Amino acid sequence: METTLLLCSQLNMCESKEKTFFKLIHGSGKEETSKEAKIRAKEKRNRLSLLVQKLEFHEDTHSSRWGHLAKETRVSPEEAVKWGESFEKLLSRRDGLEAFTRFLKTEFSEENIEFWIACEDFKKSKEPQQIHLKAKAIYEKFIQTDAPQEVNLDFHTKEVITKSITQPTLHCFDAAQSRVYQLMEQDSYTRFLKSDIYLDLIEGRPKRPTNLRRRSRSFTCNEFQDVKSDVAIWL
Template identity: 45%
Template sequence: MMMNVMVVMVVMMMMMVVMMMMMVVMVMVMMMMMMMMMVMMLLMAMMMLKLMIMMKLMRMRMRMVTIMMVTMTMMMLMTCLSPLAVYGSECAEMRKRQIQVYQEAAASVVQARHRMGETPTNASNACCFCWCCCCSCSCLTVRGEEETIQRSVCERRTEITINCEESPRPTLEEARSWSTSFEKVMKSAAGCSCFRQFLRTEFSEENMMFWMACEELKKETNKTVVEEKVRQIYEDFISILSPKEVSLDSHVRDVINRNMLEPTSHTFEEAQQQIYTLMQRDSYPRYINSAEYADLLKTLEEPPPEP
């Protein structure tokens, strides 16, 4: 009996040990599962953090891209609008200078009349230099003389145009020499005529007209006529309001505006040189390679008709 009791007790103790070992194994398994869950949570936290950082970087990049796009748009707008603003300010400035030049020219005409001993009765109001056709203007006495001078200038200008258009027919040797240098074209009356006709087809005839007007101005010695010619050339070719305005840079325009305070026969010398260079570099090569020049040479090469 005692042996049976002891066997039962030993079996029960072994079962308890086995159960305790199983419980220990279960606790260990649960701890491992908890560790795995903690690792997974840590990985998820790291992934979330990485995702947040990426989103933040993307937002920052988007903001930077947006700022750059806005900045570039503003710069483009400023670049597009700045020439208009500069042009508007330049127009206003040029208009002020033109008015000042006109007034100075009028005053110089009055001074010239004083020196000639022909003081007008209303000279005190002559400096207004009216450009309208108002009959009540107080400068009519000055205008009379100015209109006479202006008429003579226009007549001389017309004579220049007629002489150039009706220049003698060039010889074949003379026409061929034009291709060697631009200077030979400008020194030839027939060359000026043919080259001017070519410029007319390119809508740049005003360059030749301005150059010829400056050449005629250099030949003038009468101070009053010089002042009137200078004013007329300024109105015809320099003023931004003229349809025949020539292309000059701002430096040359400033020089002209300074020279207009005391007009001389060399007032437009620098502008004339710039236009001469422009025609030489731009229009002259096209003229030499043009069909007009080739047709002229072909016509001159043909024998004259027998009488």
């Protein structure tokens, strides 16, 4: 009987030591719950703070973009009237270029102005690799037979470009660009001056929505890899 009591006492002592050891290592359940609650509360505050910052940043950026856009698209009738003085003046102004491009899209001939823009950007190239990559992209998009936005060029001009494209220079598209420029000046420009797009501008009327049956793939140098471009300033 005494032996049984002794064993029970030893078991109780072992159990008590184990509980004490467990508490020392892991802490009490209340302490653990309290720590977890504090951690969760801190994480929640951090998330809310980040969310507020993102919302404020988005709002500022959105307002800035819309303000910038509104400023860019506000063309005075006096400014628009100057575009009628010459085709050169029209293309020298960013708003004029944008309005003329919009007009060409209604006639499904925007490839002409996009080719001209691409050539202007190409002539700013400096590094040999940049010249080669841009020339190849322009040729494949606008010049070669069945190009996605093939411009209207005579056989001789296209042949000269085709022969020079393997070793292009900054002037390899000059003849073609001049030809397209003359075509736009003598044909499209005269119709633009009579179009609703231009008449609305010189009379100060709001821009009308334009319904198009196909979408233009505007020329950008994103089609090249590792090539920097200034073409964005034209559009």
